[in-house]
Amino acid sequence: MILFVDACVRAHSRTKKLAEALLTKLNEETIHISLEDISFAVTDEDYLKKRDDLISKGAFDDDMFALARQFATADTIVIAAPYWDLSFPAKLKQYIEAINVLGVTFEYTSDGFPKGLCKADKLYYVMTAGGNYVPEEFGFSYIKALAQNFYGIKDVEMIKAIGLDIMGADVEAIMDEAFVYVEQNIE
Numbered sequence: 001m002i003l004f005v006d007a008c009v010r011a012h013s014r015t016k017k018l019a020e021a022l023l024t025k026l027n028e029e030t031i032h033i034s035l036e037d038i039s040f041a042v043t044d045e046d047y048l049k050k051r052d053d054l055i056s057k058g059a060f061d062d063d064m065f066a067l068a069r070q071f072a073t074a075d076t077i078v079i080a081a082p083y084w085d086l087s088f089p090a091k092l093k094q095y096i097e098a099i100n101v102l103g104v105t106f107e108y109t110s111d112g113f114p115k116g117l118c119k120a121d122k123l124y125y126v127m128t129a130g131g132n133y134v135p136e137e138f139g140f141s142y143i144k145a146l147a148q149n150f151y152g153i154k155d156v157e158m159i160k161a162i163g164l165d166i167m168g169a170d171v172e173a174i175m176d177e178a179f180v181y182v183e184q185n186i187e
């Protein structure tokens with residue numbers, strides 16, 4: 001089962017189109033969650049106390065952990081997120097706060113290092129950007145570090161199309177190049 005974590009916002013999102021091309025190529029049963037449709041709880045002190053209490057009791061079947069359980073049991077993860085303000089939309093960070101649950105998606109070793117508890121063996125990160133100044137450290141690299149070091153998903157790949165909003169850019173040609181990449185490189 002593929003879990004498609006959709007952080008796209010715009011009706012004609014190019015990121016989403018690219019992700020859909022990837023999903024078509026992967027051709028497996030997919031669960032789609034649109035982060036726009038999720039009202040994430042505010043991670044205030046009450047929320048954190050409740051969460052810690054449930055974790056200490058091992059009550060991982062609580063609704064609070066539904067997204068974390070879903071993420072931990074997926075075979076493949078596809079995250080689609082437009083490049084916003086050098087990273088990604090805040091809803092994706094809220095999603096990460098919801099799924100980073102000690103005892104569900106990761107645990108700590110006795111010497112203080114995270115150890116993954118997720119089943120997936122591959123995570124794709126699909127991204128499009130308006131410009132060509134697209135450093136990876138605040139977006140893709142952060143997701144990659146989480147995937148590899150928290151969730152235990154070692155194989156992480158980014159699929160991207162950039163420079164789409166530059167004046168005079170041939171948007172169709174840039175997107176086509178990304179679609180061809182997916183067609184020729186994804187199995």
Ligand SMILES: Cc1cc2nc3c(=O)[nH]c(=O)nc-3n(C[C@H](O)[C@H](O)[C@H](O)COP(=O)(O)O)c2cc1C
Nearest residue numbers: 010013014015016082083084085086128129130131
């Ligand atoms: C709120 C916001 C912030 C953005 N920040 C950046 C940015 O930091 N760098 C950049 O190159 N493009 C930026 N863009 C442009 C988008 O990355 C670009 O239009 C992208 O293709 C949008 O994806 P979509 O078609 O899936 O919505 C931003 C767009 C929005 C709406």
